[in-house]
Amino acid sequence: MPQLTRFHVGPRLSEMAVHNGTAYLAGQVPDDTTQDIRGQAAQVLAMVDKLLAEAGTDKSRILMTQIFLTDISEIAAMNEVWDAWIPAGHTPPRATVQAALANPAYKIEIVVTAALP
Numbered sequence: 001m002p003q004l005t006r007f008h009v010g011p012r013l014s015e016m017a018v019h020n021g022t023a024y025l026a027g028q029v030p031d032d033t034t035q036d037i038r039g040q041a042a043q044v045l046a047m048v049d050k051l052l053a054e055a056g057t058d059k060s061r062i063l064m065t066q067i068f069l070t071d072i073s074e075i076a077a078m079n080e081v082w083d084a085w086i087p088a089g090h091t092p093p094r095a096t097v098q099a100a101l102a103n104p105a106y107k108i109e110i111v112v113t114a115a116l117p
Contacts, residue, residue: 007054016051018116022063023055025112033105037074040107041081048112057116059085062092066111072098078108 008015017024028047030040052058067082069075075096086092101109 007051016055018055021116023052023057023112023114023116025051025114027068027109027111029101029103029106029109033103033107037069037071037077037107038081041078042085044108044110045081045085048110052112052114055114055116057114059114060087060090061115061117062086062090062112063115064113065092065094067094067096068099068101068109068111069096070098070101070104070107072096074107 002020004017004019006014006017013026015026015028025048028044028051030043032043033040035043049059052061067078069078078096099109
């Protein structure tokens with residue numbers, strides 16, 4: 001039976017689970033909600049980088065990304081940060097939608113699934 005490993009386990013959720021060669025990240029949200037969409041997006045993508053590194057993988061191996069924005073009109077600004085972050089030639093399938101998030105100060109939440117090497 002393949003091993004299941006959970007990372008940063010809390011009472012309600014784990015930040016990541018790794019199973020059968022795949023890393024599944026929980027929705028990542030910014031710590032500093034005073035920043036604009038660019039600042040919040042950069043924070044969240046840095047968190048994604050950190051979690052993927054803990055699992056032994058990186059953003060070039062992302063299988064799927066879901067991005068939730070509280071205001072879809074900020075997609076162009078968010079895409080500037082995304083485009084600078086994602087390696088050329090490794091853009092994953094992605095969905096971006098407008099959604100109400102758990103904390104009204106969050107402008108963005110990102111969910112990632114990635115392959116292990």
